[in-house]
Amino acid sequence: MGKKIINHDVIVLGVGGMGSSVCYHLAKRGLNVLGLEQFAIPHHKGSSHGETRVIRKAYFEHPDYVPLLSRSYELWGELEKESGQQIFNECGLVVYADKNSTVYRGISRSSKDYNLPLEEMGVREAITRWPVYKPDDRHSVLYEPDAGFIYSEKAILSFVNLARRSGATIKENQHVLRYDSNKQGVIVKTDTESFAAKKLVITAGAWSAYILEDLRIPFTLLRKNLSWHNAGSMHDIDNHMPCALFEVGEHLFYMFPMIDKKCVKIGKHTGGEVLQRPEQKQIVKPDQSYLEPLQNFIQSYLPEVSADYNDFVSCIYTNTPDGNFVIDIHPRDPNIIFACGFSGHGFKFASVIGEIMADLTVNGKSDLLKDFIKLRIFEKPDDNQTS
Numbered sequence: 514m515g516k517k518i519i520n521h522d523v524i525v526l527g528v529g530g531m532g533s534s535v536c537y538h539l540a541k542r543g544l545n546v547l548g549l550e551q552f553a554i555p556h557h558k559g560s561s562h563g564e565t566r567v568i569r570k571a572y573f574e575h576p577d578y579v580p581l582l583s584r585s586y587e588l589w590g591e592l593e594k595e596s597g598q599q600i601f602n603e604c605g606l607v608v609y610a611d612k613n614s615t616v617y618r619g620i621s622r623s624s625k626d627y628n629l630p631l632e633e634m635g636v637r638e639a640i641t642r643w644p645v646y647k648p649d650d651r652h653s654v655l656y657e658p659d660a661g662f663i664y665s666e667k668a669i670l671s672f673v674n675l676a677r678r679s680g681a682t683i684k685e686n687q688h689v690l691r692y693d694s695n696k697q698g699v700i701v702k703t704d705t706e707s708f709a710a711k712k713l714v715i716t717a718g719a720w721s722a723y724i725l726e727d728l729r730i731p732f733t734l735l736r737k738n739l740s741w742h743n744a745g746s747m748h749d750i751d752n753h754m755p756c757a758l759f760e761v762g763e764h765l766f767y768m769f770p771m772i773d774k775k776c777v778k779i780g781k782h783t784g785g786e787v788l789q790r791p792e793q794k795q796i797v798k799p800d801q802s803y804l805e806p807l808q809n810f811i812q813s814y815l816p817e818v819s820a821d822y823n824d825f826v827s828c829i830y831t832n833t834p835d836g837n838f839v840i841d842i843h844p845r846d847p848n849i850i851f852a853c854g855f856s857g858h859g860f861k862f863a864s865v866i867g868e869i870m871a872d873l874t875v876n877g878k879s880d881l882l883k884d885f886i887k888l889r890i891f892e893k894p895d896d897n898q899t900s
């Protein structure tokens with residue numbers, strides 16, 4: 514390690530959605546933590562911005578995520594208590610999908626396997642309950658009452674504030690250039706300083722392909738848009754409006770109730786533009802290939818919402834070929850623990866990922882870490898693949 518004195522137990526590289534939670538969990542356990550983030554916290558250059566993220570438990574992607582979500586719900590509750598902030602809005606989620614689709618069948622299966630509350634209803638009943646959503650006859654409807662949304666940037670700030678209160682040092686505008694590791698620990702070099710610690714946790718989001726290059730995980734980075742649209746007051750969260758997920762042909766749209774008395778936020782989970790590097794995500798206006806299906810969707814299914822957008826942000830999905838996360842101890846270096854590849858559905862798990870990473874760092878294992886999200890061998894995806 515040369516002459517560098519090891520003065521931290523753990524360095525956390527990347528303080529976004531996952532890294533902020535890791536800092537909080539490690540600092541709470543009394544470890545001496547240093548978080549290094551290349552930008553200000555929070556920022557709009559990665560994957561966790563744009564105010565809110567959907568959280569739901571009856572998981573269509575893979576039923577094995579449900580135990581993680583149960584713990585994640587408990588931990589979001591703890592974060593709310595400790596921070597005194599509302600982080601989770603349990604407004605519910607209504608899903609309009611084809612009864613034979615992966616989404617519909619996956620939600621029904623997870624709910625059955627884990628005995629999760631889920632209401633199944635016909636289109637007519639759904640229109641009576643939520644008249645601002647106008648599904649068509651091809652849709653069947655599911656309602657998950659304890660789903661909702663997380664205030665993502667508020668969550669990151671709360672994790673960081675509480676981590677600092679427990680003694681963590683979190684440095685912004687520190688771009689990590691490289692790290693070296695041996696039996697004694699790790700040395701991390703940023704553009705201005707170098708730091709030493711016993712262990713390094715890497716939560717670098719869309720930059721993981723560079724920081725974890727030796728693992729050769731074939732990520733696909735996708736630019737995604739979120740846009741805000743003027744909407745009628747019926748969409749107001751105070752009218753008990755849930756989040757909504759609409760399957761329309763090959764597209765999957767999601768939206769949030771109005772939280773600012775003015776706009777609803779809408780996103781499209783499918784599609785997206787492939788990026789070669791995260792830096793290519795500079796803010797450009799959404800193009801016709803995004804706007805056309807979005808406007809058709811709004812005009813067909815959301816009569817109280819303006820098809821023109823008021824505001825938008827772009828954001829990055831870091832997709833793995835199978836859409837599942839990759840969380841593990843480095844196979845050749847036990848000092849390094851990493852979590853990446855959150856594939857456009859990771860934020861809701863941030864609270865529990867922090868706990869899992871803290872367990873891996875301190876105990877070398879976590880009971881919640883199952884094989885399907887550990888490091889595994891991937892085929893290289895087709896470059897044109899979208900989520």
Ligand SMILES: Cc1cc2nc3c(=O)[nH]c(=O)nc-3n(C[C@H](O)[C@H](O)[C@H](O)COP(=O)(O)OP(=O)(O)OC[C@H]3O[C@@H](n4cnc5c(N)ncnc54)[C@H](O)[C@@H]3O)c2cc1C
Nearest residue numbers: 527529530531551559560567689718720828855859860861
């Ligand atoms: C448009 C959009 C909508 C989404 N909707 C949902 C949803 O509804 N529900 C859901 O659960 N999930 C959703 N997701 C996914 C979720 O937001 C992401 O999975 C999650 O935010 C990823 O967190 P992260 O910590 O991996 O990345 P980030 O939050 O981007 O954090 C990575 C951090 O590492 C830092 N970093 C990288 N390299 C370095 C370096 N060399 N030196 C220092 N710092 C570095 C970055 O600056 C960044 O701050 C959505 C994502 C997008 C883009």
